[in-house]
Amino acid sequence: MKEIINAEGLHYKELNEKIHNTLLKDSVDEIVLENVVGQRYIAAGLNKKVRFIINGTAGNDLGIFMDGAEIFVNGNAQDGVGNTMNSGKIVVNGSAGDVIGYGMRGGCIYIKKDAGYRVGIHMKSYKENFPVIVIGGSAGDFLGEYMAGGVIIVLGLYSDKLPVGDFVGTGMHGGSIYIKRKNIDERLLGKEVKTKDLSKEDMDLISKYVGDFCKYFSLEQKEILNENFIKLYPYSSRPYGRLYAY
């Protein structure tokens, strides 16, 4: 059953209380939020299989600690999308702010356009949980810092410029980052990462998630996959070994 909530004029606490009360009805499996203007913490800690359609701009920490819900934003999202998220899906039909997917352990985040600084810091995977972030446009500095697992894909679709900033993958010790470009200036990379040509497994992984990305935003998958990708990977799972005198 679908429920519609008008967020106009509501403080985040009131809006989230309404959402919470609506979800007490077991029959609800979809909630449409109208006129969202930056209310924070939507779907925070939600561990139900429900679908959210957000019309407007989602506020900070959208889907923080979320475990299993699906969120579609028709608009932009602010900072902290999918913070420490466990599973589920967040699709942003626009751009998103800083610190996307911080400490994320599972689930997928698709952002049609650009994302800000510090995306995917300390993402980690565990068993069946495998976090994925796909960004259609560009991402800011510190992408994938301390990354410990999962995948980040940056497509740079809307400009010819390099779609990542400085210090990519600093302190990275697991997972992989794919950037749709022919080459990258090594000076932009953290000292713990190296570049690599793609294997068949890499390509399969990319097509899977880029396939979903294209489906959500009605884009042509073939064109995107036609071009080169660079893979960044951590060359040591122990970047901080041998630091100590025992």
Place this chain on the structure above:
Amino acid sequence: MAKSKYKTDFRVIRDQEKCIKCQACVRMCSNDVHYYDPETDSIILQEEKCVGCHFCEDLCPTGAITVKREIPEIKFNQHWDSKDVYNIIKQAETGGVLLTGMGSDKKFKEYFDHIVLNASQVTNPSIDPLREPMELRTFIGRKPDNINDELPPQLVLETPIMFTAMSYGSISLNAQKSLAKAAFEFGTMWNTGEGGLHQELLPYAKNVIVQVASGRFGVDIDYLENAAAVEIKIGQGAKPGIGGHLPGEKVDQEISKTRRIPIGTDALSPAPHHDIYSIEDLKQLIFAIKEATRYKKPVGVKIAAVHNVAPIASGIVRAGADFVVIDGIRGGTGAAPTVIRDNVGIPIELAVAVVDQRLREEGIRNQASLIASGGFRSSADVIKAIALGADAVYIGTAALISLGCHLCQKCYTGKCNWGIATQDPYLTKRLNPEIGAKRSYNLLRAWSLEIKEMLGGMGINAIESLRGNREQLRGVGLTEIELKLLGIKHAGEAW
């Protein structure tokens, strides 16, 4: 240059008359100090490997072993200590950062030892806690501005002493289980640290404070919902400003499950939370946790005591924290660079006094409880911290000592003979959680009784009335500025 032999820090003396060659020491010492030579039928020693944990001494059935401190000698020097010299030698050989465990053992002024308590004489009667009710019950959480306003969620403690954050990983599951059970039975709290909540400890969840730290290990909605309260860890006294690092070799199957990371990977906690670069960001995380847990439990913030501790604490309270934990320079750790542990931060006595004072001046003291921690050695330290303004204290090192720890400071090696700071099943099984729970419970009981005695002597019948009651304290041998910061008078000054 010849590679130096490490000098021995301990003499292990075996009384040959008493030794029955049972070889228990040979089998049990995880540092392989004792070694049996079948050819000569004798037990040989490699004393340079001894860490001074005194386990074999306790273990030896005939009491044949004595472990003595042996300070490697250098020519007498007021400035250079032999420790400095041998540390440099070690670093010259390895090029590495010196690591250590537990709280700082450096010679700082012990303010607690320069503070004395009051007692009633003639003008007001003292109270006998054995015959009259004495209230130690403590409420942790935000108190409303007006008496008629609704009371926000509170933790209820039967004593103002809780067990501090020690993660599964830094200590063994048996050690955590001991403390969890003791806290549960006594009616106080224990803290998961940044290591997740192990399945087997769910029965003690009613009494658990869970930590959310920069690595977000083990943090998910179930973890937050299971807890009595949530603590955002910004820093700790033993290593302010630096992150944590559980080496991959310690991440075994059970730890992997609890932290929710693959076996064998390094568990790195970044120095800051990268979603917190300001008080506003902190507020955002506090309220994210409150939203996710539907405003049902207190959310607090732990910081290390640093120079700016008072204004920072004020910011934390204004950001919506229901309790603030301040960890002083003596705060313990499973592993920290020695140079950081011994040189960064300020003593807890000063920190708690200035924070309490600042929050009072700003009229926001009611908005958050204040929890002090960092090397509390006795009930006297606890009661003095409370009179200086703390609502409750956390103990860590003292709790581990009750489980057997002898402060060898080698926790980072993972070879703790007492089964505490180790994950080796051969060692951890030495710590029976039932006995551990009993012993740490006893510690809580003993200190609580002593606190009641001291309160009674002051003519006070509830710990509430001692909170921030600095008139009950006097300084001995403190300078004017120290007295001013502590907010106490010098001994000899009347009211």
